Amino acid sequence: MKWSDLSDNWCPVARALSIVGDRWTLLILRDCFLGMSRFEQFIESSGMTRHILADRLKRLVEAGILERKAYSTSPKRYDYVLTDKGQELAPALLTLRDWGKKHMPVRRTTSA
Amino acid sequence: MKWSDLSDNWCPVARALSIVGDRWTLLILRDCFLGMSRFEQFIESSGMTRHILADRLKRLVEAGILERKAYSTSPKRYDYVLTDKGQELAPALLTLRDWGKKHMPVRRTTSA
DNA sequence: AAGGTAAGTTTCGTTTTGGAACTATGGCAA
DNA sequence: TTGCCATAGTTCCAAAACGAAACTTACCTT
Numbered sequence: 407m408k409w410s411d412l413s414d415n416w417c418p419v420a421r422a423l424s425i426v427g428d429r430w431t432l433l434i435l436r437d438c439f440l441g442m443s444r445f446e447q448f449i450e451s452s453g454m455t456r457h458i459l460a461d462r463l464k465r466l467v468e469a470g471i472l473e474r475k476a477y478s479t480s481p482k483r484y485d486y487v488l489t490d491k492g493q494e495l496a497p498a499l500l501t502l503r504d505w506g507k508k509h510m511p512v513r514r515t516t517s518a
Numbered sequence: 519m520k521w522s523d524l525s526d527n528w529c530p531v532a533r534a535l536s537i538v539g540d541r542w543t544l545l546i547l548r549d550c551f552l553g554m555s556r557f558e559q560f561i562e563s564s565g566m567t568r569h570i571l572a573d574r575l576k577r578l579v580e581a582g583i584l585e586r587k588a589y590s591t592s593p594k595r596y597d598y599v600l601t602d603k604g605q606e607l608a609p610a611l612l613t614l615r616d617w618g619k620k621h622m623p624v625r626r627t628t629s630a
Numbered sequence: 631a632a633g634g635t636a637a638g639t640t641t642c643g644t645t646t647t648g649g650a651a652c653t654a655t656g657g658c659a660a
Numbered sequence: 661t662t663g664c665c666a667t668a669g670t671t672c673c674a675a676a677a678c679g680a681a682a683c684t685t686a687c688c689t690t
Binding site: 409413414419422423425426428432436453491497500501504506508509510 | 519521523524525526527528529530531532533534535536537538539540541542544545548565566567603606607609610611612613614615616617618619620621622624625
Binding site for chain 3: 661662663664665666667668669670671672673674675676677678679680681682683684685686687688689690
């Protein structure tokens with residue numbers, strides 16, 4: 407079965423994951439909740455490659471989770487901002503954060 | 519940057535995603551919360567392929583999210599059951615479920 | 631002996647990802 | 661008015677992950 411077929415799954419968790427459950431997507435949304443909205447900000451913050459980011463942004467906009475708002479017309483430039491639908495993912499991010507804090511300690515690479 | 523490098527990220531969301539944020543993993547955990555515990559159950563329920571499931575189960579056991587409990591020794595067979603660490607992912611699944619229910623309606627393929 | 635069940639493993643061809651370079655558009659400074 | 665910088669992508673290629681299906685192992689039933 408293809409991952410993309412999940413969008414029609416009977417299970418709401420599966421449908422949610424069909425758009426938000428792949429590599430990087432939730433990390434972009436985390437950055438949005440931290441106030442970021444631009445391509446280069448996402449790149450620097452997340453460490454993902456440029457063309458994966460471009461792909462994810464497109465998908466998030468198509469899914470109605472982010473909205474693409476021009477902040478410059480001369481060279482066309484856009485802010486990517488959370489829609490209401492996107493805003494409502496906050497609880498999911500927060501529960502993941504709490505779980506990560508509690509159960510995924512930073513194992514420091516014994517340096518120095 | 520490699521996806522697997524996220525486990526050392528400063529951000530607890532990123533660290534959580536390093537283990538739980540790839541394709542299929544959260545779907546397996548959903549099945550666990552629905553009471554499933556065996557290989558063939560996961561296969562039938564999720565629609566993923568066998569060797570991907572085998573890989574994910576191994577990673578989840580290594581991460582201490584699932585525990586491998588023998589239910590038969592003659593042919594060695596195991597149940598995969600949630601540890602406490604795994605149980606505590608329930609809120610994350612529930613918030614995703616709620617979001618999916620609200621924002622990802624099943625679009626039925628205009629059949630019949 | 632033949633077939634069935636459960637849990638993987640292997641193989642192979644297709645997608646997705648990572649890394650880096652390249653393009654487009656305009657601002658600004660020399 | 662040429663040259664450099666910034667932003668936001670796009671393109672190319674090699675490496676890794678994935679999907680489908682067949683194969684394996686170990687036992688059990690008929």
